[in-house]
């Protein structure tokens with residue numbers, strides 16, 4: 001499947017709801033009366049695009065209808081343009097250390113898709129010719145270690161793990177040592193899920209990062225917060241709190257295939273000024289895609 005086809009398939013739920021509703025509205029009132037505008041607003045907000053972006057789209061639509069006598073069919077082009085434009089400042093590339101090993105720490109609350117994302121990222125860089133290792137630093141749940149090991153077997157990626165209940169910082173220390181010894185380009189560190197409101201767990205995460213930085217200056221080079229798209233705007237609070245405790249370098253939004261509110265990707269990025277680096281569009285290894293604003297906007301609005 002090509003990249004656009006992947007985006008399109010993964011964002012199908014958001015796309016079909018948006019396009020269906022918008023078509024209904026513009027067919028009913030092609031000249032866009034006040035009620036038509038209101039309904040369009042509701043449709044965009046319903047997809048979690050956020051107030052700011054919705055207003056931007058509606059203003060632009062109104063303007064073009066009033067001054068250029070456009071009709072409903074232009075709505076999609078205008079909306080896609082505004083969405084794409086709102087991402088221009090953002091660098092969504094995965095960071096790379098100037099030389100040697102790049103350490104990527106993967107953080108977030110329980111069940112958002114951290115372990116899956118760590119494995120998918122290892123698969124991605126591996127497909128680009130880099131060597132990756134995985135660190136099982138969720139020592140809080142025995143099943144989490146097994147889950148990552150299973151991915152490692154499937155992808156043929158070495159997994160560094162401690163025993164259940166071990167200090168995650170010591171596992172991360174061993175993992176950095178191993179990754180350096182193997183001359184790997186990337187180490188993806190899978191961490192335990194933690195609520196952003198639990199202070200002691202945030203301290204534990206800080207310690208994990210400190211230990212790696214001591215061993216390899218600059219590490220972790222990338223701290224990715226994994227957010228579950230189906231939790232909608234609650235993700236915003238998680239992002240704010242995590243960012244206070246451990247400076248984040250980017251976001252991964254997973255499970256976009258399971259929601260019709262995919263617009264939250266745009267809203268969250270706009271609100272927090274953090275780049276969305278990857279989006280999860282399914283459960284398979286190749287269902288994680290580097291974020292691309294143009295493809296994303298087209299996948300939401302292209303008929």
Ligand SMILES: Nc1nc2c(ncn2[C@@H]2O[C@H](COP(=O)(O)OP(=O)(O)O)[C@@H](O)[C@H]2O)c(=O)[nH]1
Nearest residue numbers: 110111112113114115116254255280281282283
């Ligand atoms: N549909 C879908 N499921 C996902 C995606 N990412 C993760 N999952 C599923 O979400 C569940 C929790 O993922 P996991 O990686 O264990 O979450 P963690 O607790 O944050 O480590 C698993 O069943 C994953 O297969 C995604 O992008 N799309």
Ligand SMILES: [Mg+2]
Nearest residue numbers: 114115138144
């Ligand atoms: Mg996990």
